[in-house]
Amino acid sequence: MTDSASCEPLLEVRQDTDNSLSSPNDNESSSVDDSQENTSSGCSSSSTTSSTKDEEKQKYFTHKLPEQPCFFFIPHKEWRKLRKTQQKRQFKSLHWTNVIAKGIRSVHPHCSFGFKRHSVKMIGSMTKKPLFTCTGYCRFDDCQVKVNVKVESESSLKAVVCFQGGIVRHSLQQLRRRPIRAEERQLIADTLSSKLPRTVYLQSLNKLEETVLQSGCRDEVPTTGVLKTLSWGEREKQRRHENEMVSLQLMSEDVQDKDDQWIQKVILQPKGVMLWSKRTIRLFHDRSKEDIVYLDATGSIVKKAKGESTPFYIYELVVRNPIKGCSPVPVATYVTCEHTTASITYFLGSFITDCQTTWAKNSQKTSYVTL
Numbered sequence: 395m396t397d398s399a400s401c402e403p404l405l406e407v408r409q410d411t412d413n414s415l416s417s418p419n420d421n422e423s424s425s426v427d428d429s430q431e432n433t434s435s436g437c438s439s440s441s442t443t444s445s446t447k448d449e450e451k452q453k454y455f456t457h458k459l460p461e462q463p464c465f466f467f468i469p470h471k472e473w474r475k476l477r478k479t480q481q482k483r484q485f486k487s488l489h490w491t492n493v494i495a496k497g498i499r500s501v502h503p504h505c506s507f508g509f510k511r512h513s514v515k516m517i518g519s520m521t522k523k524p525l526f527t528c529t530g531y532c533r534f535d536d537c538q539v540k541v542n543v544k545v546e547s548e549s550s551l552k553a554v555v556c557f558q559g560g561i562v563r564h565s566l567q568q569l570r571r572r573p574i575r576a577e578e579r580q581l582i583a584d585t586l587s588s589k590l591p592r593t594v595y596l597q598s599l600n601k602l603e604e605t606v607l608q609s610g611c612r613d614e615v616p617t618t619g620v621l622k623t624l625s626w627g628e629r630e631k632q633r634r635h636e637n638e639m640v641s642l643q644l645m646s647e648d649v650q651d652k653d654d655q656w657i658q659k660v661i662l663q664p665k666g667v668m669l670w671s672k673r674t675i676r677l678f679h680d681r682s683k684e685d686i687v688y689l690d691a692t693g694s695i696v697k698k699a700k701g702e703s704t705p706f707y708i709y710e711l712v713v714r715n716p717i718k719g720c721s722p723v724p725v726a727t728y729v730t731c732e733h734t735t736a737s738i739t740y741f742l743g744s745f746i747t748d749c750q751t752t753w754a755k756n757s758q759k760t761s762y763v764t765l
């Protein structure tokens with residue numbers, strides 16, 4: 395009955411790339427495989443008939459490259475940050491790839507670029523070389539587009555972009571996205587502190603322009619799997635103690651005797667936690683007078699704990715929402731890996747005892763639990 399219990403992420407049927415989070419030390423140039431880039435050109439010949447043109451349309455997304463020359467400006471704040479990571483003629487952090495890829499997307503959002511090499515002028519250098527240059531390639535198998543970015547002036551930070559390769563050509567079966575790297579990971583993790591991964595995914599997808607959606611470029615739409623990993627990592631950082639059960643107990647002590655105390659019992663062996671609050675007790679009291687109360691169980695939400703042989707299930711006591719048409723409301727939740735009658739009876743008994751303590755005689759007249 396929880397928000398994410400029955401919600402499968404919207405799946406895109408195209409073939410997706412491995413979108414695992416890359417470590418800050420990953421080198422994009424190491425993944426470049428020139429032979430792979432050249433093997434799948436498959437461009438249509440000049441004698442293409444109308445039927446083969448139709449076939450091409452059914453198999454590939456094609457788009458013109460933007461009018462050239464085109465340019466974007468690197469924000470000074472970002473440039474100062476990058477300079478701090480500079481070692482000789484290179485930026486040590488891969489955050490530069492985020493900054494440049496974002497700039498390129500502002501003039502050409504259809505290709506997903508990986509970068510081969512870059513060069514930065516050293517501070518104080520008197521050479522006439524550009525301040526910054528880099529080259530990149532489109533990650534789609536059938537796309538021959540390459541990019542070159544050149545920045546001449548440190549005062550304007552105007553980045554001139556030059557594309558090669560003729561035309562954008564992406565298989566309609568493919569999706570490509572850049573890995574989430576360096577500072578971008580924290581930015582997304584911050585967003586996930588207040589939103590579900592699936593919500594962030596759908597919102598990002600909805601923001602895409604129609605042609606970008608068709609192109610298969612998903613640079614700005616991380617997969618739900620990646621978002622879940624980032625979200626989990628962020629929550630882990632906020633834990634009060636490295637042991638999750640001790641952490642739960644500390645959280646429980648923090649809100650003890652407060653109206654919004656929601657952690658009621660933390661059970662160490664087998665691991666379990668019971669959740670409800672005075673507010674949900676009031677709701678249960680009101681609804682159970684006149685309506686049915688459901689007990690629901692859901693699996694596959696909490697991973698199996700180390701050393702435990704049975705999976706975690708979430709048991710929830712649910713009432714119908716007092717507002718017609720709105721989702722049912724869980725009034726008491728029990729996360730446990732012990733699925734016995736005794737365990738569930740203990741959960742329900744604990745909840746009813748709390749209800750009776752809160753509502754004294756009234757609740758004894760209105761709340762019945764039969765097993």
Ligand SMILES: [Zn+2]
Pocket residue numbers: 504505506532533534537538539562563564
């Ligand atoms: Zn492309």
